[in-house]
Amino acid sequence: MFNLNSPDDNRSSLQDPVALNVGGEIFTTTLDTLTRCRDSMLGAMFTGQIPVLRDNRGNVFIDRDGKAFRYILNYLRSGFLDLPDGFADLSLLRREADFFQIRPLLEAIHHHEATLPLSVRGGPLAAMLMVNVESKARLLHFNLRHGPENYVLRTCSVQALAAELFCTWKSFLNLLCKHFSYTTSQGLASPHLCNSRQNRLKLEWVPKPEKLPQDQYDKQQYRGLTVPGAESTPSDEVVNNRWSSCEITDRQGFLEELLKVALAEGFKIDLVVPDPAEVLNCTSLRMVKG
Incomplete structure (x- = not known):
């Protein structure tokens, strides 16, 4: 069961720490982190410009990929794109960053892709x-x-x-x-x-x-x-x-x-x-x- 909060409700109900349910994955962070990029969708959600959806436990619910959101949240925290060696979901991460309209992250992903071997960026199987x-x-x-x-x-x-x-x-x-x-x-x-x-x-x-x-x-x-x-x-x-x-x-x-x-x-x-x-x-x- 989910509840939709209006923008006015957001201003009064959002406070630190913020708990998020992203595709079933639970994250805890701060409003400062979520609004680091003010012109992003997250910035709009957590500054009360657009309504948010909550699950039955009161967590802000976002129907996106939870595993990819981990790297998005870490980028907002540090300003750096930290990916493990052999990270295989770069296209998914790029798609999620585009959905949230986090333009600095999209630029960081593009720079990371440019440093990868051709075979990792995508090439023939044989x-x-x-x-x-x-x-x-x-x-x-x-x-x-x-x-x-x-x-x-x-x-x-x-x-x-x-x-x-x-x-x-x-x-x-x-x-x-x-x-x-x-x-x-x-x-x-x-x-x-x-x-x-x-x-x-x-x-x-x-x-x-x-x-x-x-x-x-x-x-x-x-x-x-x-x-x-x-x-x-x-x-x-x-x-x-x-x-x-x-x-x-x-x-x-x-x-x-x-x-x-x-x-x-x-x-x-x-x-x-x-x-x-x-x-x-x-x-x-x-x-x-x-």
Whole structure:
């Protein structure tokens, strides 16, 4: 049995502590907590702007999900969104926060979702990733200037690397485009999918040898490949117009970074060629998710 209180009744009957029955779950809190966001539905209910419903024990009754309300109430108490590891009801919590019109909480949920792996935010139950990596040594001949008319012919070995990736989960390739960056004479540049309609990504780069002058490296239109540094954040200071980053100098370094991202998104190694025991030295790799 439930009783409906008018707005005028609310003003006289609501006092601390407040007992709430939310979907069968009982909570006890204060008016100050419930009205922390004045422009929310809870703020309107507990400042007497709209009527409240009470159960037969006198608790304010709200016909919403009680388990999700626990996190809403804790947010109103502390101003922080505290969720346990592996929290699986984020969509429900977002829906409840939207119902109560608690806009700061909705923003906190959105920020939390942005930090989650793609697989947690929602992705296919099954996906396949195919990777082919090759490395070729090339000899580069160039003139090194020692004076106005004094040039010396030099030879330098460069390592040209290429990785071709196909993935049935296109969002994962887009994630890799954000993780890896090309270094060029103009600064950092993001890779792009081979075709907007294809699930393919090709990366080609040449690490700069120590013996090769920078002007000769740029003249050949070579580019390097980097990933964010271990302690790099968007708030880091920019040095020479580049974020703190780590250069990928060989096939092993690329595969190590790729595996780190893929494993975090729920992929597992399915096939390694030529030697399954030497995954960081492989030429072909197949990973599956699901």
